[in-house]
Amino acid sequence: MMASERLFLIGVGGTGMRGVEAFTHLCAVGMFDDLEIDMLLIDTDTNNGNKSRTEQLVDRYMRIKGGGDATRNSFFTAKLNLYRYAPSYSGETLTYTALSGLATGNEETRRRNRDLSALLFDADVQDFKLDHGYRAQTHLGSHLMYHAIIDAARRVRGDATGRAPRREDESLMKFINRIFEAKEDARVFILGSIFGGTGASAIPILPKALGDALKVRDRNQKLSDQAKFGCSLLTDYFSFNVPDAQQRRDQRIIADSNNFARNSQAALMFYEADATVQRTYERMYHVGWPSRMDWSIGGAAGQTVTGGAEQENPAHAAELLCAAAAHHFLKGPHHGEKAEIVYRSAGMAGSAYAFEAKDFFGQEYAETFRARLGALYALAHITQVVDAGTRNTIGNFERQNIADYNGIPDDDARDLDAYFRSFAFGVDQTAVTPGWLWQVRRSVGGPFILDANAFGDSPAALKQYNFGKLYADDAHQFAAKGGLLGLGSGKPYEEFSKTLYTDPSVRPDTVRQNASRPNERFLAHCFNALMKLYRFA
Numbered sequence: 001m002m003a004s005e006r007l008f009l010i011g012v013g014g015t016g017m018r019g020v021e022a023f024t025h026l027c028a029v030g031m032f033d034d035l036e037i038d039m040l041l042i043d044t045d046t047n048n049g050n051k052s053r054t055e056q057l058v059d060r061y062m063r064i065k066g067g068g069d070a071t072r073n074s075f076f077t078a079k080l081n082l083y084r085y086a087p088s089y090s091g092e093t094l095t096y097t098a099l100s101g102l103a104t105g106n107e108e109t110r111r112r113n114r115d116l117s118a119l120l121f122d123a124d125v126q127d128f129k130l131d132h133g134y135r136a137q138t139h140l141g142s143h144l145m146y147h148a149i150i151d152a153a154r155r156v157r158g159d160a161t162g163r164a165p166r167r168e169d170e171s172l173m174k175f176i177n178r179i180f181e182a183k184e185d186a187r188v189f190i191l192g193s194i195f196g197g198t199g200a201s202a203i204p205i206l207p208k209a210l211g212d213a214l215k216v217r218d219r220n221q222k223l224s225d226q227a228k229f230g231c232s233l234l235t236d237y238f239s240f241n242v243p244d245a246q247q248r249r250d251q252r253i254i255a256d257s258n259n260f261a262r263n264s265q266a267a268l269m270f271y272e273a274d275a276t277v278q279r280t281y282e283r284m285y286h287v288g289w290p291s292r293m294d295w296s297i298g299g300a301a302g303q304t305v306t307g308g309a310e311q312e313n314p315a316h317a318a319e320l321l322c323a324a325a326a327h328h329f330l331k332g333p334h335h336g337e338k339a340e341i342v343y344r345s346a347g348m349a350g351s352a353y354a355f356e357a358k359d360f361f362g363q364e365y366a367e368t369f370r371a372r373l374g375a376l377y378a379l380a381h382i383t384q385v386v387d388a389g390t391r392n393t394i395g396n397f398e399r400q401n402i403a404d405y406n407g408i409p410d411d412d413a414r415d416l417d418a419y420f421r422s423f424a425f426g427v428d429q430t431a432v433t434p435g436w437l438w439q440v441r442r443s444v445g446g447p448f449i450l451d452a453n454a455f456g457d458s459p460a461a462l463k464q465y466n467f468g469k470l471y472a473d474d475a476h477q478f479a480a481k482g483g484l485l486g487l488g489s490g491k492p493y494e495e496f497s498k499t500l501y502t503d504p505s506v507r508p509d510t511v512r513q514n515a516s517r518p519n520e521r522f523l524a525h526c527f528n529a530l531m532k533l534y535r536f537a
Contacts, residue, residue, distance in 0.1 A: 004185045006038075006179075007036070008178070009021075009038070010040045011041050012203065013042075013044075013197060013198030013202070014048055016192035016193070017041065017053070018313065019232065020058070020323075021315065022436070023318070025436055026323055026327060027076065028075055029372045030073070030075050030368075030527070032077060032327070034514070035070055035077075038083065039083065040083045040085060041082070041083070044086060044089060056423055057419075058080060060174035060415050060422075061076065062413075064416060068520065070514070071524070073513045075372075079480045081212045085149075085171060085172040085175075095126065102114055120139070133379075144201075148211075150212060152172050154216055172213070180221060180223060181228070182224075187230075188227065189231065189325075189330055190202075190230070191231075191232050191323070191326060193234040194271070200263070204270070207280045208276070228329075230282060231281055231284050235268070235286070271284060274339065278338070281339050283339070283534040285328075285342055287318055287343070288318075289324050307359070315436045316439070316443040319440075326358040328362070352446030355448050373437075373450070376424075376451060377437060377454065379527075379530065380424035389417055390420075400500070404518065405518050408519050409523060410519045419443070423435050424438070429459060432459060466480065466490060468533070470534070492533075500526070500529045508524035
């Protein structure tokens with residue numbers, strides 16, 4: 001990428017939220033050195049569990065960065081700026097019928113409005129509640145999402161029938177203005193699925209909606225024709241319990257995962273053929289999965305959960321592939337104006353994928369991803385299992401006469417602990433709580449980059465694990481007593497500590513790593529030690 005380019009990421013809908021979650025972990029691993037990225041989260045379901053989880057993760061990441069500049073050759077290197085937008089669907093705007101004012105005006109006006117709407121939308125589609133999203137009704141969702149964004153721009157401008165702008169409206173317009181200011185240097189990637197509701201509805205119309213919202217603010221302004229847009233075309237990869245007859249009667253319209261494959265097929269045909277999409281997107285990344293995970297949740301009756309706080313699905317490798325696609329688009333080369341749909345395949349081990357780092361990031365970034373993913377996982381193991389908390393790790397530095405990090409506030413240490421639990425695992429005396437990386441690995445069902453023994457399912461197994469053997473190849477192991485070569489002390493924590501305290505070459509470099517704040521230097525110090533021990537350049 002060129003140094004002047006400005007990077008933007010948009011996550012739309014529940015799947016888009018999980019894509020942003022994966023992307024944020026890539027930033028924590030260190031895959032976006034020296035970069036500032038503006039992120040916009042869009043979801044119609046304001047209380048959605050995946051949305052809340054992702055917002056909390058990004059907020060925590062930003063607190064760890066402390067508002068500082070981007071760093072490099074370390075963990076948490078990208079600077080993230082978070083923006084949020086959600087259409088308001090409640091009260092007089094809870095259904096399409098209410099939102100569109102079909103019941104207003106004289107009888108003739110109402111009749112004509114109803115007849116016109118009936119040409120486009122079934123009666124049940126017009127009257128289901130929108131507060132849990134568009135429920136796979138993409139024809140309605142695209143219409144509503146476009147106009148919601150335009151109405152937000154009108155409220156911010158002050159001409160929306162006296163309605164004051166909401167905080168979400170102002171956040172959206174600030175994000176759009178950032179793209180406008182970037183002009184031809186803007187690279188915008190949209191994460192979402194094409195088989196469901198909000199993401200599938202928004203991906204086709206978002207570039208136009210953002211540009212038209214800018215024109216609402218000032219008709220003489222426009223997004224640059226040279227701004228580059230890319231998106232994920234994620235097809236169906238999970239299922240959930242089929243809604244029963246009573247739910248269908250009560251809710252009128254409800255998502256049915258049995259239709260997701262058909263929705264995906266229709267969407268792909270649309271993206272391949274639609275002229276507007278072809279002009280809008282420079283590159284679209286087709287991400288698919290050969291089987292569907294069962295994410296059925298619900299009460300005792302097994303009712304389908306359509307959204308809300310209960311909808312907090314686990315992470316999946318397909319979302320990591322989408323985040324890797326965003327990495328390719330935001331950092332990789334661009335070849336011209338013709339839209340293209342691209343994909344990448346992976347090898348199989350029996351009936352499961354046998355993923356290697358290159359399957360996600362290509363040969364150019366494969367070793368970087370493999371090295372840094374393992375190093376951050378190792379640091380999570382050190383702080384959460386061996387030291388039982390980042391504050392204790394900092395205390396161990398002090399006992400070895402390294403007092404550089406004593407000034408790290410307790411809140412920062414707690415944020416690091418919480419982040420490591422989100423990224424890797426949480427552990428107490430009795431149980432292990434799988435974090436993002438564990439969930440991704442489970443979804444694969446086969447080999448996944450790091451040593452399988454690193455994912456012990458009990459506190460005792462984690463405590464006994466030799467994290468010096470995190471990589472399968474001997475070339476990147478240390479303290480690997482009992483391995484193929486039978487070399488090393490078998491005590492990885494002692495070798496890690498010795499390297500930290502006695503090797504001046506692993507001290508943080510304020511120039512090479514741009515690490516200035518105490519927790520940035522702490523992370524850089526640990527990063528350097530682990531890179532040296534695992535023998536990565």
